[in-house]
Structures are given as C-alpha cells and as structure tokens.
Amino acid sequence: MKFMKSNCLEHSIGSMARVLGVSRSGYYKYLNRHKDRSVAPELTNFLQEKWLKSRKNYGFKRLFQEVKKSNLPYGARKVRKAMKHCKISGKQRKQFRPLTTNSKHGGRIAPDLVQRKFHPNEQNRIWVSDVTFIRTSFGWSYLCMILDLYSRKIVVGRFPIVMILSWYVIRY
Secondary structure: OHHHHHOOOOOOHHHHHHHHOOOHHHHHHHHHHOOOOOOOHHHHHHHHHHHHHOOOOOOHHHHHHHHHHOOOOOOHHHHHHHHHHHOOOOOOOOOOOOOOOOOOOOOOOOOOOOOOOOOOOOOOOOEEEEEEEEEEOOEEEEEEEEEEOOOOEEEEEEOOOOOOHHHOOOOO
16 A cells, blocks of 8 residues: 555556555545544634633534634534534523413412322213413414323313313313
C-alpha cells in the first residue's frame, strides 16, 4: 500500500492494484484509515463556550447556526462529532399540558360515595368516569369514558368536539 501511495503519480492506481493483486477499494480504505480523525480543539472550545453561555440549552441546530455565523470551516458532521466528544446535548422542551384541575375554589366539592372501595360485588353497582384532553389538528378534543368497576368494561364512551357540561354529570 505504501508503494502504491508513493508511486501514484507515475502509474495509475488501477494498474498497480492489478499487478500487486490488491483491490482498488482496499487501497482507498487504507488511505482513509490513516487520516486524522481527532476533533479540532478550536471547535470544541467554541461549542463549549456557546453551550455554557446558553445555560446548557442549545442543541445541535442552534450550535451549528452559531458555527455558521462565526464563519468557522466545519460542517454538520464535524459539529455533531465534536458535540458527542464533549458530551454536549440540548435540553428537550417539555410538551404543553393543559391544567385540568383547579382545587382552589369556593365551589361545592362532590362527596366521596365510593370511599375508595373499588371492588364492588355486583355489576352496574359502581361506575367511574374520566375526561381526557386530546390534542388534534383542529385543537383540543375531549374523551369522556364511563367504566363499570365490576366488569371493567366501558359503559359509555363519547368523543365530543366541544366540552358540554352535561357530560360531566350523568344522573339516573
């Protein structure tokens, strides 16, 4: 391989590979294997400085934008590699969750009729319900389910577009 590298200006790589019984791809792999693959200290210092300045918030996208703004000669792959080497990662944003419970009010609080005894002896004795908020492409929708605790089967399930107060209180 060293012979091929030193004589590549005088002879073609293909003809030398044929004579020496080596594949051309093997020669090129040999050349790439010996390239310096270390991370540039200038880049790592820059990334760490910007990352710490952002209070460890910035991830790849923003750090790469900073590299481009500063006209540093590094591409996306080098920046990712340097971030991995320095153990730099951005903080994930928490997904928005609606506040569903407001216990600090002067309104009436429903009594606990079940008294936390969730194992009834007969069917249709205790029903429980819950309302779940579901984000859709049209906005928030609400899923209301009523469950029989004895059989663990859903008695009623509704998926309305608009929240209706009468779905909260079902009397019979």
